[in-house]
Amino acid sequence: MLEFGAHAFVWIGNWDTDSGNGAIRNAFAAGCDFIEIPILEPKSFDAEAHRKVLEESGLKATFSTVLPAGSHMPDEPEKAKAHLLAVLDKVAATNSTYLGGCIGYTLGHLTGAPPAKREIDTIVEVLGEVCREAKERGITLALEACNRYETYVFNSIDDTAEAVRRVGADNLKVHGDTYHMNIEEEGFYDPIRKNVDVLDYLHMSESHRGLVGTGTVQWSEVWRALKDVNFSGKLALESFAAVNEKLQAATCLWRPTNAKPEVLAGEGMKFLRDGAREHGLIT
Secondary structure, eight states, X not given: OOEEEEEGGGTOSSOOHHHHHHHHHHHHHTTOSEEEEEOSOGGGOOHHXXXXXXXXXXXXXXXXXXXXXXXXXXXXXXXXXXXXXXXXXXXHHTTOOEEEEEOSSOTTOOOSSOOOHXXXXXXXXXXXXXXXXXXXXXXXXXXXXXXXXXXXXXXXXXXXXXXHHHHOOTTEEEEEEHHHHHHHOSOSHHHHHHTTTTEEEEEEOOTTSSSTTSSSOOHHHHHHHHHHTTOOSEEEEOXXXXXXXXTHHHXXXXXXXXXXXXXXXXXXXXXXXXXXXXXXXXX
């Protein structure tokens, strides 16, 4: 069944116990089915406190992470794996079952060259190991495709899907993002249609990271593709009300977006549900 959610960055730039619990409550008030929680530093993540607030609100949670500096998987596979396992433990501690994001590379780490076969082979091997650990915890993983200015490893949905298929784990999926697609893809329809077997999580993000529907993303093509493949995964609104300090350089977010959090959330969620309804994905 199609689910609608929002990334915590719609409301806050930095996640801690108090601000995170506030974002959870805001997501519930905005009518989300789930909130996407960024977990960048698992050691300081208060899983027990957040689990309680999630249960009180009846809201689901998905998680996303970015491999830390010095843990780029092709170069430091053991450090990358250790980070992911620590994150998986926190995800499990909140009774959640989904972890996406930049799980195969460090955002902002560029080499000046395309990925070498050795690098992709290492990522495939390590993700296979992490998938087995995730499955023991009942968790699905999703590898995100990001644009060429943020990573050199996986830029297109096709390339990401190829790696996911090579891993061959039934709990590893592709995490798409319309912001990155707007930069990298030749269109929005075909990448979604061709990869429906592994694509089940999509960031619904505008070309300028602000209010969806006010930029250059071809939303009609996104909706047409989702309808034609009978998409039944998760659609996560991703707009940036504030800038996360740890990701600012990697994502090049230098200025605030074009709306306040309540507008990004309220009008954004309405845009998603209205679009899905108009194209027959929901009634």
